[in-house]
């Protein structure tokens with residue numbers, strides 16, 4: 222056993238003793254079987270069992286846990302529901318996981334000012350559930366919204382189907398309480414009463430999207446919007462992805478701003494239909510879900526225009542959701558699409574690239590070509606209105622050579638997104654998965670500036686280490702797949 226490993230074991234033993242004195246035993250998981258649950262997030266290609274998981278109940282406890290970790294020089298990782306898709310909570314360097322799932326309450330709702338104060342482990346959908354009766358909602362709606370937490374949304378600046386019209390997390394989070402990496406508790410942005418809104422630098426904005434590297438968010442003030450008066454939800458049926466993509470461009474070019482514009486290709490439609498029995502046409506090359514919302518007086522004309530534009534792009538039919546239930550069922554199918562993949566493959570790698578909307582047909586052709594080249598099936602379900610693609614690369618982790626092909630296929634798709642003037646992440650973040658792409662998308666100067674900001678928040682780089690920036694450690698290399706020691 223080398224000196225570093227010895228030191229790490231000693232630090233963790235002493236840390237565990239301190240944490241037990243602080244929290245007792247019920248809030249600490251150290252049994253290997255319990256820890257197994259935390260070995261990865263929804264990016265399952267790389268796994269590592271954390272040394273400890275702690276489950277605080279309050280900001281005070283979070284701050285004390287962070288101080289204990291610092292005292293023993295042990296890194297720590299804030300964790301929400303673990304639905305992240307880029308390995309952003311992989312416990313490299315035997316980090317301690319600080320799981321916020323017990324801090325999950327909607328603490329206060331201010332109907333008059335349309336705001337709510339929630340704990341960071343609060344599940345995204347619970348916010349809307351708490352204010353629906355007052356005719357309000359929390360707009361960012363990731364497809365994972367029945368599970369993911371507002372803390373995770375803040376750290377990844379989450380989007381969702383309806384962010385085409387309403388914007389992403391940063392547009393709806395007004396402020397938050399955060400435990401800094403040295404244990405100090407601070408508030409950034411607006412409090413529930415608007416009392417601490419500052420005119421200085423927007424540090425709130427700088428923290429949103431930092432992937433848990435700037436501190437542990439503990440309480441969040443979110444903005445609430447009035448639920449739309451009315452809606453029209455349409456389903457365009459196309460024989461090809463190209464035609465559906467052109468319809469997307471034409472709808473936006475016409476000046477209509479749909480609340481959502483989502484696409485499903487044939488393979489994912491077949492899997493979703495087999496799982497949820499909605500009545501989707503199985504022979505369609507692509508389906509386009511177009512949702513329009515707003516004042517009733519406006520909507521019918523917009524819906525007629527959308528129908529016309531779909532038909533002009535060779536849609537074979539355009540259906541409409543006629544009842545609230547039909548609409549809810551349609552969205553349930555769309556939002557559960559990833560879950561249906563289990564019918565097609567034991568494993569899948571979700572990619573998250575962006576291209577200018579006009580390049581959608583080109584990137585979809587490229588994905589098709591990549592699928593053939595690597596002999597892997599790649600269904601697609603994505604936020605077409607944002608140009609935000611989600612190719613789902615199917616593979617079997619029991620076949621190491623297939624894992625390598627899946628990773629290479631994903632890399633080539635991301636490279637192509639960059640060549641087309643896009644980005645390697647639309648909403649799932651960088652994590653460990655795409656850290657090496659940062660140098661392709663940003664200049665060295667840009668990356669150094671980001672790292673400098675990170676060091677200002679966390680000089681020891683102990684909070685969620687080795688994420689986002691290039692040259693970070695990984696838990697796996699992929700040629701061939703094998704565990705490397707970290």
Ligand SMILES: Cc1cc2nc3c(=O)[nH]c(=O)nc-3n(C[C@H](O)[C@H](O)[C@H](O)COP(=O)(O)OP(=O)(O)OC[C@H]3O[C@@H](n4cnc5c(N)ncnc54)[C@H](O)[C@@H]3O)c2cc1C
Nearest residue numbers: 301302303304305364370372373376379380432433438648
């Ligand atoms: C089926 C499925 C569908 C999805 N659809 C979407 C989608 O439509 N749009 C979208 O944007 N994403 C989507 N995602 C990705 C994922 O749900 C989001 O990134 C989500 O915001 C992660 O939240 P979480 O609570 O699971 O966070 P985790 O996965 O636990 O953590 C994610 C990151 O947030 C940090 N973090 C978590 N909590 C805190 C905290 N309290 N303080 C500081 N940092 C914290 C972690 O350190 C990590 O870096 C999807 C994922 C799945 C599995």
